[in-house]
Amino acid sequence: MVKVVIVGCGVVGAAIAYELSQVSGLEITVVDQNPPAQGSTGAALGVLVGIISQKTKGRAWELRARSMKRYETLVPEVEALTGERIPYNRQGILNLCFAGENLGVWENLAQIRQAQGWELKLLTTEQVQAQYPQINCDPVIGAVYSPQDRQVDPVKLTLGLIKAAQHRGVNFQFGVTVEPLPVREQSSQNPSLCTSAGTLRTDWVILAAGLGSSSLSPQAPEIRPVLGQAIQVQLAQELGEDLPVITGEDVHIVPLGDQQYWIGATVEFPTPTGEVKADSEKLDGVMAKARAICPGLAQGAILRQWSGLRPRPEGQAAPVIERLSGFSHVLLATGHYRNGVLLAPATAQIVREIVGEGA
Numbered sequence: 001m002v003k004v005v006i007v008g009c010g011v012v013g014a015a016i017a018y019e020l021s022q023v024s025g026l027e028i029t030v031v032d033q034n035p036p037a038q039g040s041t042g043a044a045l046g047v048l049v050g051i052i053s054q055k056t057k058g059r060a061w062e063l064r065a066r067s068m069k070r071y072e073t074l075v076p077e078v079e080a081l082t083g084e085r086i087p088y089n090r091q092g093i094l095n096l097c098f099a100g101e102n103l104g105v106w107e108n109l110a111q112i113r114q115a116q117g118w119e120l121k122l123l124t125t126e127q128v129q130a131q132y133p134q135i136n137c138d139p140v141i142g143a144v145y146s147p148q149d150r151q152v153d154p155v156k157l158t159l160g161l162i163k164a165a166q167h168r169g170v171n172f173q174f175g176v177t178v179e180p181l182p183v184r185e186q187s188s189q190n191p192s193l194c195t196s197a198g199t200l201r202t203d204w205v206i207l208a209a210g211l212g213s214s215s216l217s218p219q220a221p222e223i224r225p226v227l228g229q230a231i232q233v234q235l236a237q238e239l240g241e242d243l244p245v246i247t248g249e250d251v252h253i254v255p256l257g258d259q260q261y262w263i264g265a266t267v268e269f270p271t272p273t274g275e276v277k278a279d280s281e282k283l284d285g286v287m288a289k290a291r292a293i294c295p296g297l298a299q300g301a302i303l304r305q306w307s308g309l310r311p312r313p314e315g316q317a318a319p320v321i322e323r324l325s326g327f328s329h330v331l332l333a334t335g336h337y338r339n340g341v342l343l344a345p346a347t348a349q350i351v352r353e354i355v356g357e358g359a
């Protein structure tokens with residue numbers, strides 16, 4: 001058996017564990033210093049900005065297209081294996097456009113997507129008003145509707161992936177911290193991992209430790225935190241039935257059912273001294289934008305308010321999916337920044353292709 005150790009059990013580590021569990025001949029262990037989905041994943045809104053993203057070619061688009069395709073099979077597959085429902089909004093994403101925005105950019109994107117086999121619909125202000133009466137259309141100059149984009153509950157997805165992977169024999173160890181790797185590859189090529197629970201012998205190591213990845217090796221890329229704050233509100237009645245995620249000016253309004261909505265998220269960079277602190281004014285700004293889009297949100301009671309840290313790689317594009325420099329059997333699957341939930345399935349497939357080659 002080929003021993004694979006995955007370090008980190010956020011959405012990325014869990015997706016890799018599940019994907020690899022389908023390859024025969026692997027003995028897979030996932031190690032996390034915390035309970036699952038407590039890092040960046042625990043704060044995410046799970047909006048899958050795939051088809052409606054402005055990425056149209058190269059790796060950035062290929063990863064998105066791959067993930068969007070895989071999500072459609074992954075969610076039902078995991079639900080069938082676990083018997084548990086994963087909240088997965090299939091109503092799409094509605095992106096509102098405001099004065100000053102160039103609608104030509106969206107027309108162009110819609111044409112590109114059509115050629116790529118995906119659909120984007122451009123809506124006039126009148127169409128938005130007629131279809132979505134809960135939206136205040138005064139400042140809206142049009143919208144783009146993406147019926148094939150999705151939103152998923154990131155924590156329930158991660159827990160589902162873990163349970164499905166466990167069914168297939170993957171071993172999970174929580175509360176176990178992995179120590180930094182040796183500076184150089186050992187002659188055997190098989191890196192052994194020192195952990196707070198002893199040494200693990202491995203044939204492959206996958207570093208999916210998000211923000212913790214940098215400190216696991218001096219060769220790992222520097223990954224810096226970008227803070228995000230979000231809020232969950234409870235309304236007395238739904239804003240509407242079967243709503244898509246409504247997006248405008250980088251604010252998402254995410255319908256959850258039971259008259260509840262997630263609203264977020266702020267994007268807050270560290271100060272020049274490296275301090276990362278939630279700024280309440282930024283969250284107020286997000287809430288004000290959300291209420292301007294859907295005035296019905298103003299009546300909402302705040303159920304929960306939270307923040308999390310997105311893992312952003314310095315000096316290279318997100319995400320980082322490659323061999324750790326100087327190591328033939330250590331893979332980095334990290335630095336997913338704002339799109340880790342979106343890109344976890346594609347990341348897992350790439351890792352499977354690399355590890356599966358030799359299995």
Ligand SMILES: Cc1cc2nc3c(=O)[nH]c(=O)nc-3n(C[C@H](O)[C@H](O)[C@H](O)COP(=O)(O)OP(=O)(O)OC[C@H]3O[C@@H](n4cnc5c(N)ncnc54)[C@H](O)[C@@H]3O)c2cc1C
Pocket residue numbers: 007008009010011012013031032033034035036037038039040041042043044045046047048049176177178179208209210211212213216227228229230264265266307308309310311333334335336337338339340341342343
């Ligand atoms: C407010 C907010 C909203 C977001 N919204 C979205 C969204 O709508 N859509 C989207 O796609 N993305 C979104 N994101 C981004 C997304 O959350 C991240 O990109 C994603 O969760 C990264 O997943 P991960 O598994 O790499 O990292 P994490 O979830 O942080 O998991 C890494 C794990 O590694 C473990 N670890 C670290 N070091 C060690 C060690 N030495 N030993 C053992 N374990 C270790 C940690 O305990 C942690 O559990 C959002 C993020 C935030 C903060």
